[in-house]
Amino acid sequence: MIEFEDVTKQYPDGTVAVDKLSMRIPSNEITVFVGPSGCGKTTSLRMINRTIERSSGTISIDGEDINAGDPVTLRRGIGYVIQHAGLFPHKKVVDNVATVPLLLGWDRKKARATAMELLERVGLDLKLAERYPAQLSGGQQQRVGVARALAADPKIMLMDEPFSAVDPIVRHQLQEELLRLQRDIGKTIVFVTHDIDEAIKLGDNVAVLQVGGKLAQFAPPSELLANPADPFVESFVGQDRGYRALTFLQISELEFGPLPAELVLDEAGRPMGWRNGAADLLPVGPVFTKSDSMRAALDSLLTSPTQQGVCVDETGKAIGIVDHNILAGALRS
Numbered sequence: 452m453i454e455f456e457d458v459t460k461q462y463p464d465g466t467v468a469v470d471k472l473s474m475r476i477p478s479n480e481i482t483v484f485v486g487p488s489g490c491g492k493t494t495s496l497r498m499i500n501r502t503i504e505r506s507s508g509t510i511s512i513d514g515e516d517i518n519a520g521d522p523v524t525l526r527r528g529i530g531y532v533i534q535h536a537g538l539f540p541h542k543k544v545v546d547n548v549a550t551v552p553l554l555l556g557w558d559r560k561k562a563r564a565t566a567m568e569l570l571e572r573v574g575l576d577l578k579l580a581e582r583y584p585a586q587l588s589g590g591q592q593q594r595v596g597v598a599r600a601l602a603a604d605p606k607i608m609l610m611d612e613p614f615s616a617v618d619p620i621v622r623h624q625l626q627e628e629l630l631r632l633q634r635d636i637g638k639t640i641v642f643v644t645h646d647i648d649e650a651i652k653l654g655d656n657v658a659v660l661q662v663g664g665k666l667a668q669f670a671p672p673s674e675l676l677a678n679p680a681d682p683f684v685e686s687f688v689g690q691d692r693g694y695r696a697l698t699f700l701q702i703s704e705l706e707f708g709p710l711p712a713e714l715v716l717d718e719a720g721r722p723m724g725w726r727n728g729a730a731d732l733l734p735v736g737p738v739f740t741k742s743d744s745m746r747a748a749l750d751s752l753l754t755s756p757t758q759q760g761v762c763v764d765e766t767g768k769a770i771g772i773v774d775h776n777i778l779a780g781a782l783r784s
């Protein structure tokens with residue numbers, strides 16, 4: 452656990468970036484710092500690896516004050532990923548990732564082999580390992596940045612807006628990859644973003660900060676959406692928080708309706724389209740599975756030409772539908 456106790460940071464010009472911040476960041480989970488520009492997210496994050504020194508208060512990791520040892524040793528146990536990845540431009544991708552293991556005294560062969568494993572793990576095409584960072588796309592560079600931060604197998608990973616500089620599609624992929632990776636590695640990840648949607652998607656816990664570095668709320672995303680602590684948090688999570696909260700309601704709470712006759716299936720029972728009297732079938736639209744959220748079911752319903760969302764099993768076979776009545780009933784309950 453990383454614990455902040457009454458932590459304040461005042462810069463030499465008098466700016467109080469963080470004011471008496473107290474919170475407990477659980478181990479092996481993702482905690483996201485979110486808040487408007489200038490609220491002290493980066494300052495709070497960087498005080499954990501002491502690239503910014505706090506002015507007062509204490510920060511401890513697993514009960515030990517981070518000021519007890521020297522900052523270089525502290526940083527070896529903490530991976531750090533920043534926007535634009537911050538890779539060494541003159542080193543090949545694989546050597547970027549191998550940098551820390553080499554510093555730790557590993558032999559070159561083992562360091563490179565580990566680097567290749569990590570690059571594979573973060574989903575980078577290994578053909579790119581011998582390139583220089585400038586020869587990669589922004590999204591690929593970010594994957595390398597994550598691999599590099601993982602290279603020394605740190606317990607903690609600090610990630611400062613790592614996906615902000617890439618386009619929305621790549622950003623979505625990187626978010627999914629991070630969640631997949633975290634299911635494997637279970638690190639203590641502290642992630643900074645100004646994007647509430649990203650915070651809700653990635654965080655096991657979300658710390659909402661307010662300008663002046665004050666903690667407005669620290670809660671799991673479902674709690675944040677259901678019970679914002681004050682008007683600031685409420686406005687920050689946005690008007691459509693009810694819709695977003697559907698992400699946390701499971702499909703298993705739905706009772707599906709039977710497959711209607713106008714839904715045309717192939718031999719394996721997979722939906723092909725909707726019959727509407729014309730020669731061509733209307734498209735099925737996005738389908739959903741039982742492991743999706745209620746938000747996926749609503750999306751399927753809203754984009755279906757018949758206003759019926761189709762649920763399929765893992766083989767793609769249709770197993771039931773939701774319509775407005777079914778969904779409204781589930782939401783009421």
Ligand SMILES: Nc1ncnc2c1ncn2[C@@H]1O[C@H](COP(=O)(O)OP(=O)(O)OP(=O)(O)O)[C@@H](O)[C@H]1O
Nearest residue numbers: 462464466468487488489490491492493494495645
């Ligand atoms: N070196 C510095 N000297 C003086 N003030 C600083 C310094 N670095 C940051 N600040 C100020 O501290 C406050 C918090 O900055 P910080 O970068 O932590 O915020 P942030 O929430 O990460 O912002 P953003 O989302 O815009 O990156 C801001 O008012 C900023 O101007």
